Amino acid sequence: MESKKGVSEVVGYVLLITFGIVLAVLVYGYLRTYIPSEEISCPDGVSLFVQDYSCGANSINITIKNNGKFNVEGYFIHATRTPDQPIATLDLSKSFNRVLSDDGFNTTGVVYFHIDTSSLVPNEEIFHSFDLDSVIYSLEIIPARFQQSENSLRFVSCGEARIREVISCEGFGSEES
Amino acid sequence: MIKKRGLSPVVATVLLIAIVVIIALIVFFWLRGTIQEAVTKFDGTNIQLVCNQVAFDAEYSAGQIFLSNTGNVPIYQFKVRRQEASGAFSTVAVGVDDDLWPEGGLNQGGVYSGVLDSGSATRMFVIPVLLGKTQSEKRETYTCDDSFAKEITI
Numbered sequence: 001m002e003s004k005k006g007v008s009e010v011v012g013y014v015l016l017i018t019f020g021i022v023l024a025v026l027v028y029g030y031l032r033t034y035i036p037s038e039e040i041s042c043p044d045g046v047s048l049f050v051q052d053y054s055c056g057a058n059s060i061n062i063t064i065k066n067n068g069k070f071n072v073e074g075y076f077i078h079a080t081r082t083p084d085q086p087i088a089t090l091d092l093s094k095s096f097n098r099v100l101s102d103d104g105f106n107t108t109g110v111v112y113f114h115i116d117t118s119s120l121v122p123n124e125e126i127f128h129s130f131d132l133d134s135v136i137y138s139l140e141i142i143p144a145r146f147q148q149s150e151n152s153l154r155f156v157s158c159g160e161a162r163i164r165e166v167i168s169c170e171g172f173g174s175e176e177s
Numbered sequence: 178m179i180k181k182r183g184l185s186p187v188v189a190t191v192l193l194i195a196i197v198v199i200i201a202l203i204v205f206f207w208l209r210g211t212i213q214e215a216v217t218k219f220d221g222t223n224i225q226l227v228c229n230q231v232a233f234d235a236e237y238s239a240g241q242i243f244l245s246n247t248g249n250v251p252i253y254q255f256k257v258r259r260q261e262a263s264g265a266f267s268t269v270a271v272g273v274d275d276d277l278w279p280e281g282g283l284n285q286g287g288v289y290s291g292v293l294d295s296g297s298a299t300r301m302f303v304i305p306v307l308l309g310k311t312q313s314e315k316r317e318t319y320t321c322d323d324s325f326a327k328e329i330t331i
Contacts, residue, residue, distance in 0.1 A: 030212075156249055
């Protein structure tokens with residue numbers, strides 16, 4: 001009689017399937033991270049515009065208008081300290097003057113248009129004031145808005161809609177210019 | 178009568194299993210050292226892919242570097258790769274020992290300007306460094322690929 005030794009057929013299949021599943025799980029766990037997620041970005045029609053500005057003795061007042069197609073909730077604002085500074089790095093959001101401004105507040109580098117974080121709707125304009133401790137030469141403003149992303153609302157910086165406004169505040173440190 | 182010598186079937190099986198297990202362990206530890214553990218950011222996206230979403234401006238003027246994060250990915254650090262006329266490269270981290278460098282790096286809308294020694298470099302490249310986490314929840318930095326570097330004129 002033929003001797004039957006070794007792993008039975010059923011056990012062989014079970015082992016094979018188990019190895020297959022374990023390998024598949026390991027490979028899936030590693031490759032899963034390479035699935036690209038949806039990139040958060042602002043729509044093309046987001047745009048802000050510095051309608052007007054005026055310089056006080058130690059402050060700058062700007063009127064910002066939403067001339068885009070979408071609501072905007074806030075903005076990042078930076079200034080240059082020298083005329084030839086290539087990128088504005090003086091954060092003006094810290095010196096936002098809530099008392100002199102129409103509305104809004106500042107937090108962690110952002111200035112919101114309204115105290116309740118509601119939007120600046122298209123064609124709406126608002127007056128904001130900032131205290132200054134040195135003369136500035138230009139302003140850079142990046143709009144920011146809340147945007148829905150996979151069941152959550154995210155605050156998105158609209159870097160492509162950034163504006164740069166050259167400022168002439170010759171009367172800094174003196175009376176209104 | 179033929180004399181049966183050699184290992185018994187039980188010992189042979191035990192040996193076979195032991196050898197397989199040892200080889201598997203050796204291969205596992207060798208591969209673990211070779212394959213990097215996936216570092217992810219946000220909702221589990223591999224940090225290598227997140228580098229695609231990084232947006233920043235970098236300029237150099239009068240011995241100072243100016244940086245601005247114009248995108249939505251926080252940039253933990255920047256490295257500057259300096260290329261000498263001889264072709265040699267050296268790399269420095271921006272903002273090290275500078276109190277003005279934000280602790281968590283440049284978040285959305287974040288900016289920085291500080292002194293950077295260009296040395297005798299003829300070209301400089303700014304490379305973003307991101308902070309992600311591993312599967313074991315360990316925080317780890319990842320330097321984006323050179324293709325995400327931005328050249329700054331000296």
